[in-house]
Each structure stands twice: as structure tokens, then as C-alpha cells.
Amino acid sequence: MRLLPVTSLQPGMKLAKKIYNDEGLTLLSENAELTSSLIRRLSELGLNQVYVADQLTEDIDIPEMISDETNRQAMHEIRHNFRKMMDTSMKGFVYPFLGKTFLKVVENILDDLSSRENVMIMLMNINSTDQYLYRHSLNVCIYTILLGKVHGYSKDDLAILGLGALLHDFGKTKISPALLMKPGKLTAAEFEIVKSHANIGYRLLKDEPGIPLLAAHCALQHHERINGSGYPRGLHQHEIHDYAKWIGIADSYDAMTTHRVYQTALLPHQASEMLYAGCGTLYEKEKLEIFRDHVAVYPLGITAKLSTGERGVVVKINSDVPQRPVIRIFEDSYGQDVSAPYEIDLATQLSIVITQVEGSMMEMIYA
Template identity: 55%
Template sequence: MRLVSVNRLQAGMKLGKKIYNDEGLVLLADGIELTDALIKRLSRIDIGYIYIEDANTDDVVITTMLHDETRNQALKVIRNQFQQMSGASGITKGFYHLDKKFSSIMDSILEDMSSQEDPMIMLADMHTADNYLYVHSLNVCLYTLVLGIAHGYSKEELRVIGLGSLLHDIGKTQIPVKIVQKPGMLSDEEFRHMQAHTEIGYRILKDEPNIPLLAAHCALQHHERIDGSGYPRGLTGPQIHEYAKWLGVADSYDAMTSNRIYKKAMLPHQAVEALYVGSGTLYEQKQLELFRDRVAIYPLGLTVKLSTGESGVVVKIDPSTPHRPVVRVFTGPEDEPVTPYELDLGSALSVVIADVSDNDEAVKST
């Protein structure tokens, strides 16, 4: 499979990986042949990149962190709960209680992830942006758990930080939809309303019988930054709980790599670079270093240009060196076709990825 920007799609290409809607249901199945009408539809629903079938890379298998059943059930629970809460009265005064299914779905998520020997943050499954909040909540949960596992948290600690990350944006259910889903920049007043979601989320979660209090603090503090520039309280480094710091990194990363109405998604390597701008000021350097080591910054199927001038597709990622993948080279320095061969950047240390490209001329699909 090969990862291609939607604006590079051509009729006749076949979809290599399913596309889901915000309910976790399959919108387009893998193997379907793309038509001009389907390509236009994909452009309208704000999906930035998709996987297509490619004879040159048909052995590249894109794995996911969750089984389909677990992912679909998680999104269903999030959607149903958040929709019920939107506009409901009495929520922040303790007159409303969360569905107990959040606890059981967290157990299922942890079971799926524990079955993986060395989980990594891969490019998220392709979803429509009909309701970003549901998919974002699940993505941030998965990314935070990958970091928590790598950090060495116990199962119970992972359960707490997992619930906190899954529910970190629950306060947005009480913010007017016209603000949450506004396609442009928020006014100062709208931004103040949006910022309130952290404290609202805390008030919703703090007295929940099935939700640990630390999970409520994740909702409260996930926008705090170590230099004191965050909100709602302007806390500094040691005042912010460690869980909230991990969550802040994962939340920012998913926001950057998700296609939104008002901005195009960054590729993983671009988002990691953007996060590193805040190293030591917004985020803890050691946490960013672990994050960098657990994220596949060059996703499988991505077309890359090497420092040698050659181009190819990322076909393997070693979890111990995710920034040095194996690239299957198809074109030479002058863009001339060459007999395909694989170059392991983990061994060829003098060669680096100089650029990424979704230009179909770089690697022809056959």
C-alpha cells in the first residue's frame, strides 16, 4: 500500500485501507475502485491522505492498535454519551452520571494494546471529520497509552491515564456547538468559552463513582504548559500532574495530524518538529524524547526523497529506530526508474530522508 494525498488521487486507483465515519462505521471499503465522483466526495469530507493499493508495495501491511470491534465499540460509547450530554442540564452539578461502559471499554482497549509486543504511534485510521471530538478523544487515548506503556506505568496506572485521556475533552459537550465546530478562528470571547471546557470537564468527572479523581485532573490540566502559558490556571512544570503532561503532548500531536475544516493535517514528522519547538517551554524535553522514539514519523507507505537524490516508499519500521525506516527505492537521482531495492536507513547512516512527497510521478503505481 501507498499513502497518497487526496488531491493526488486519480480515477482507477483502488482504496488500500478502509475509511470510517465518526461513528466507527465503514464509509468506503478497502479494494473499492475510485471514481472521479468518489474522489470529489473524499475532498468534501476533509480527509487529507488515504492508502491506495500499489503493486510495488502490495506486501506492506498497515497494522492498527485496536481490533475493529474494540474501535467501533469505543467510538459508539463516546458518541452516544457525548451526544446525550450535549445541552443536557444539571451535568456540572452532579445530577448526571456517565455510562459505566467507559470502564469496560477501557479494559478492552488495554487488552488489545497489551497483546502488542512494542506498540507505536502510527498514522491514525482514516475518518471523516463529521464530528472531530469523538475520533480525537479515542486517538488521544491511544497515543497517551503508548507513551504510558513505554514509560513503564502499571496496569492500574494505565487504566487511570487511559480514562483521563479518553474523557479529557468531555467538557466540550457543554460548549455551544457553533463554537466547537467553528470553521475559522475564534474571537476572544469565543476562545474564553472554549477554554472553559477544561474546568467543566473536571466538574463533570471529579465526583463520578466509576472515574478516578486523577482522570478528572487530566481533563482540568491537559492545556497547562510547563512555562505557565497554558490554561485554565497558568500552572508551571512541577504544579502540573505528570499524566496531564503526557496527555498534553498526545492532544497537541493529534490536533496537528488531523484534517480539520480550517486546516490541513500535518504529516507526523512535521508535527513532531512543531512539538519540539516547545521543548523545555511548553513540554518536558524527556517526554518529547520518548514521544519521538515511539511515533512512526515516516508512516508506512509514505513516498520519500533521500539525501542521495533517490526516491522510494517506506516499507518497514524498526520500533527501536522509527526515524530510520527501510525505504524501497524506485527512482534514481535524476528521477529515472531503477530496479527496486531496499535501503535500511538504520544501517546506511550516511543517508537521510531529505523530503517527503505524495507526487505520483515519484513512484508509479502499476
């Protein structure tokens, strides 16, 4: 299968993976043949990229970070409980099973990640039209748990870290959806309202039965930055809990790689570069290095152009050096289709680099 931007889809192509709506129901099945109207509908739904069947890459298997069942159950609980908090008619609402419910979600994610070897941070926003807040909360939880696992936290620590990550944006349930999804630039007053979600989330969670106080502090501190430029309190380096620092990295990465009404999604390598621009100022170097070594910056199935002029598809991610994948070449340096595709392993061919990725208008510049 091959990963293509929706703008590159052509009638007659067939989907290689199902597309789900925000209820977890199938909108389009595998092998569904795309028409002009379906392609237009995918664009309207906010999908940026989809997997399509392709003879050149039919042997590529795209692994999931968590199982379909874990994903489905997690999204159900997130939607159900977040929507209850959004219901303004339920003033003073206290749900004593909130902690128990979300801890079970985190435990399921932990079990899935523990059963998989060499798990990489893969894009989680492909082939899904989930409302941003719900999907983002789950993505950040998965990414953060993986980073914490690599860092060496115990299972008990990972459970609290994962719970804090899952609920980091819980305060947004009390912010107007129209404001959160405003297409244009926010006014200064509107931005202050959006920023208040950190304090709101803390207040909602700190006394909630079954929610550790540390998880509530993750909601409070996930926008703090080590140079003091974050919010809501402008904390510095050691004033910020380590859990919140991990969540801050995962939160920023997922936000940058997600298409929204006011923002076009960046590709993973672009988002990673943006994160590294804040190395030592916004984020700790050691944490970014762990992130760098465990994120698939070039997703399987994506088309890449090499410094040699050749073009091909990413068919394998080298877990030791994910920035240098294996590319299956289908076009030579003269722009001609090759009669027999061949592979270049960038982990061994160190003089060759990726200069452009399909779906990206930004060429990568190397000194």
C-alpha cells in the same frame, strides 16, 4: 498498499483499506475503484490521505494499534455518551454508569496494546470521517496509554491515565459545535469560551460516580504547560500532574496531525518537530524523548525523497530508530523509474536522510 494524499488520487486507483463514517459504517470497501466523483467526495468529507492498492508495495501490511472490534465499540460508547451530554434538553443529567462504561473501553484498549509487541504510535485519522471530538478523544487515549506503558506505569495506573485521556475534552460537549468548528480565527472572547472546556470538564467529572478525581484533574490540566503559559490556571512544572503532561503531548500531536475546517493536517514528522520546539518550555524533555522513540514519524506506505535524489516508499519502520525507516526505491536520482526496485535501510546508511515527504509542502533542512 501505499499512502497517498487525496489530492494525488487518480480515477482508476483502488482503495486498499475501507473508509468508515462517524457511525462506524463502511462508506467505501477495500478494492473499491475510485472515480472523479468519489475522489471529490473524499475531499469534501475531510479525508487528507488514504491507502490505495499498489503493485510496488502490495507486500506492505499496515498494523492497527487496536482491533477493529475495540475501535468500533469505543467509538460507539464515545459518540453515544458525548451526544447525551450535548443534548441541552437533559439538564441536570447524571449518568451513574459513565465511569463503568468508559473504564471498560480503556480496559479493552489496554488488553489490545498489551497483546502487541513493539507497538508504535501510528496515525489514527486515515480512512475515517469521524467527527473530530469523538475520534480525537479515542486517539489521545490510545497514544497516552502507549506512552504510559513504555514509561512503566502499572495496569491500575494506566487505567486511570487512560480514562483521564479519553475524557480530557469532555467539557467540549458543553461548547457550541459551531464555535468549535469555526472556519476562521476565533475572537478573543470566543477563544475564552473554548478555553473554558477545561474547567467545565473538571466540574462535569469530579463528582461523577465511577470517575476517579485524578481523571477529572486530567481534564482540568491537559492544557497547562511547564513554563506557566498554559490554561486555565497557568500552572508550572511540578504543579501539573504527570498524567496531564502525558495527555498534553498526545493531545497536541493528534490535533496537529488531524485535518480540520480551520487547519490543514501536518504530517507526523512535522508535528513531532513542532512538539520538540517546545522541549523544556512547554513539555518535559524526558517525556518527549519517549514520544520520539515510539512514534512512526514516517508512516508505512508514504512516499519520501532522499538526500541522494532517489524517491521511494517507506516499507518498514525500525522500532529502535523509527526516524530512520527502510525505503523501497522506485525512482533514481535522475527522476527515472528504476527497472528493479531496491531498498535502502536508513538505520545503516547514516549519510542519507529524508528531505521531503509526499503531501508535505515543507522540505526538511539539515545542517
